[in-house]
Amino acid sequence: MAEGKVSVSEGVSGAAAAGGILTIGVGAVVANWRSLAARVAPARSAAVVKADAYGLGAAPLVGPLHDAGCRDFFVVALSEAEALRPLLPPDATIYVLNGLLPGTAAAYGDGILPVLNSLAQCRAWAGAWRGGRPSVIQVDTGMSRLGLDVAEQQALAGDPALLAATGARLIMSHLACADEPDKPASGAQLAAFRAARARLPGLAGSLAASSGIFLGPDYHFDLCRPGASLYGIETSPLAEGIGPVVDLRVRVAQLREIEAGASVGYGYTFRASRTTRLATLATGYADGWWRRFSGGTGAAYFGDTRLPSVGRVSMDSFSVDVSALPQGALAEGDLLELIGPHQSVDDLARAAGTIGYEVLTSLGRRYHRVYA
Numbered sequence: 001m002a003e004g005k006v007s008v009s010e011g012v013s014g015a016a017a018a019g020g021i022l023t024i025g026v027g028a029v030v031a032n033w034r035s036l037a038a039r040v041a042p043a044r045s046a047a048v049v050k051a052d053a054y055g056l057g058a059a060p061l062v063g064p065l066h067d068a069g070c071r072d073f074f075v076v077a078l079s080e081a082e083a084l085r086p087l088l089p090p091d092a093t094i095y096v097l098n099g100l101l102p103g104t105a106a107a108y109g110d111g112i113l114p115v116l117n118s119l120a121q122c123r124a125w126a127g128a129w130r131g132g133r134p135s136v137i138q139v140d141t142g143m144s145r146l147g148l149d150v151a152e153q154q155a156l157a158g159d160p161a162l163l164a165a166t167g168a169r170l171i172m173s174h175l176a177c178a179d180e181p182d183k184p185a186s187g188a189q190l191a192a193f194r195a196a197r198a199r200l201p202g203l204a205g206s207l208a209a210s211s212g213i214f215l216g217p218d219y220h221f222d223l224c225r226p227g228a229s230l231y232g233i234e235t236s237p238l239a240e241g242i243g244p245v246v247d248l249r250v251r252v253a254q255l256r257e258i259e260a261g262a263s264v265g266y267g268y269t270f271r272a273s274r275t276t277r278l279a280t281l282a283t284g285y286a287d288g289w290w291r292r293f294s295g296g297t298g299a300a301y302f303g304d305t306r307l308p309s310v311g312r313v314s315m316d317s318f319s320v321d322v323s324a325l326p327q328g329a330l331a332e333g334d335l336l337e338l339i340g341p342h343q344s345v346d347d348l349a350r351a352a353g354t355i356g357y358e359v360l361t362s363l364g365r366r367y368h369r370v371y372a
């Protein structure tokens with residue numbers, strides 16, 4: 001390719017041709033991590049970067065997080081760990097939350113630790129490496145999801161050779177209700193975790209994810225595991241020091257004016273009662289702009305003006321009523337705010353009856369992504 005020429009692939013994937021521009025504030029993620037790390041000190045703060053950093057892209061984030069001092073990174077699948085390992089210096093550790101799936105022990109490279117979730121997984125890891133490789137032991141403290149139950153903890157404690165051969169260096173568990181500080185469940189899980197640590201002494205401990213951090217220092221132990229808070233999601237009524245990370249602007253694909261009686265979108269669920277000016281926006285449920293945002297649930301913003309959605313969200317587009325704007329204020333190709341200062345990820349989640357985590361991890365791959 002001749003120098004100075006833009007390739008076709010750059011041309012079609014560039015910002016101008018994209019239906020939307022998703023800006024991810026790398027500095028904002030790092031600032032959130034620093035705020036959490038300061039809050040939990042002298043415990044350490046990890047960064048949970050599973051699911052491609054909750055859909056925002058782990059690769060551009062792990063380096064800046066490491067530069068800020070983060071040395072512990074949690075993913076769910078071994079494949080995620082393998083993708084990130086070359087991007088991080090040797091002093092960083094990557095933990096695989098899924099557990100040791102059968103037949104995978106030999107595939108774990110240096111600096112990638114399995115979270116052993118059952119006695120069988122402890123035996124498999126010990127058999128493969130005989131203490132030659134470190135690991136994490138997860139105990140179940142009430143969630144009944146992943147981790148050794150009490151009987152398995154007792155069996156492991158009663159077999160010191162096996163415990164030594166697991167190479168365990170950390171014991172962890174996960175809180176089910178930390179986002180609801182008034183529930184007694186977290187206190188009960190804390191007690192169960194302390195009991196597990198007493199059974200398996202000498203290991204560093206890790207209990208709190210984002211919302212658990214805000215329950216206070218009792219929950220911090222040696223290592224905290226925030227994910228959502230890094231990405232600006234509201235995780236707890238007690239949360240503080242966390243700023244927004246994501247900004248989404250989408251393009252006006254078409255402007256039109258419809259007469260009273262005309263209908264909009266699949267199923268004709270909206271019928272104009274008067275002359276209405278519409279903008280068809282270039283994003284839909286294939287981009288994570290959920291069908292649940294139909295019919296006024298999700299809005300777009302032009303400056304401070306709210307532009308309610310009308311009709312159903314399609315796979316690739318939806319319509320907003322722009323009658324509130326002066327004629328000529330908008331042109332095809334203009335960008336409108338979908339996530340930003342006027343409408344947060346959590347605002348959308350509340351409107352759609354879900355949580356910010358689900359909205360964030362759904363954000364689509366067709367947006368042009370800017371890491372700012």
Ligand SMILES: *Cc1c(COP(=O)(O)O)cnc(C)c1O
Binds near residue numbers: 097226228229235
């Ligand atoms: C996802 C996850 C986290 C991070 O949770 P957030 O609520 O996003 O902070 C921490 N620990 C475990 C075991 C997880 O699965």
